[in-house]
Amino acid sequence: xxxxxxxxxxxxxxxxxxxxALYQYSLVNAQNxxxxxxxxxxxxxxxxxxxxxxxxxVSSYNDPTFSSSINMAWGMYIQSSNNIIIxxxxxxxxxxNYSQTCLTTNTCQAQIFNIDSASNVIAYSVSTVAxxxxxxxxxxxxxxxxxxxxxxxxxxxxxSK
Numbered sequence: 001x002x003x004x005x006x007x008x009x010x011x012x013x014x015x016x017x018x019x020x021a022l023y024q025y026s027l028v029n030a031q032n033x034x035x036x037x038x039x040x041x042x043x044x045x046x047x048x049x050x051x052x053x054x055x056x057x058v059s060s061y062n063d064p065t066f067s068s069s070i071n072m073a074w075g076m077y078i079q080s081s082n083n084i085i086i087x088x089x090x091x092x093x094x095x096x097n098y099s100q101t102c103l104t105t106n107t108c109q110a111q112i113f114n115i116d117s118a119s120n121v122i123a124y125s126v127s128t129v130a131x132x133x134x135x136x137x138x139x140x141x142x143x144x145x146x147x148x149x150x151x152x153x154x155x156x157x158x159x160s161k
Contacts, residue, residue: 004032004083012039021046021055023074028062030081037088040075042109044095047071064114070139075112075128078119086123089113090153093130103130106145106154111136115161122160127153135159 024040027033050071057063064077075091078084093109094100102108108130115121117138127150128134133141134148134156145154 001029002031002033004030006030006033007036008033008038009036011035011037021073022052022057022063023077025076026062026064026074027076027078027081027084029079030084032083033081034085034087035089036086038076038086039090040092042073042075042093042095042112044098046073046096048097065139070111072109072112074114076114078115078121080116080118082120084119084121086121086126088125089123090127090129091131091134092128092153106130107132111139111141114139120161122158123156124158125155126159127155129153137161 021043025038051066051073057065062079064074091112093112094103096102096108110132112128112131113134114136126134128145129152131145133143134145134154135143143156143159148154148156
């Protein structure tokens with residue numbers, strides 16, 4: 001809930017939050033954040049058990065909700081935030097239940113980066129691996145990964161809301 005300015009450059013939340021069952025980055029009621037060269041991986045064990053297991057969500061912490069179609073941790077989850085700039089990010093999902101067979105179809109995870117409809121965000125050069133949607137608004141996919149294949153990863157150049 002920082003009002004900023006906040007500069008996060010070169011943050012890597014793989015070893016620190018690899019097993020974070022809900023999200024690796026969560027911004028709620030934040031303002032004036034610059035996040036550059038962020039990188040995450042979702043838990044290798046998901047979706048069995050599905051997020052949020054083995055934990056529970058806490059509404060007073062503004063934890064995201066999960067469903068049968070959104071059952072893995074978010075790489076980045078932004079709610080009620082303004083003037084957020086993402087400049088270069090890699091949100092990766094390499095596994096389902098410790099198996100990498102999902103990489104052949106790029107379907108390890110349905111959604112990985114969510115922004116709610118109340119937030120104001122600009123994102124540049126965001127890469128994902130093996131997700132159906134690279135970006136979602138209010139948990140509805142808006143940028144399909146298959147439209148942005150860029151070698152091993154999928155990359156969209158710019159998006160703003």
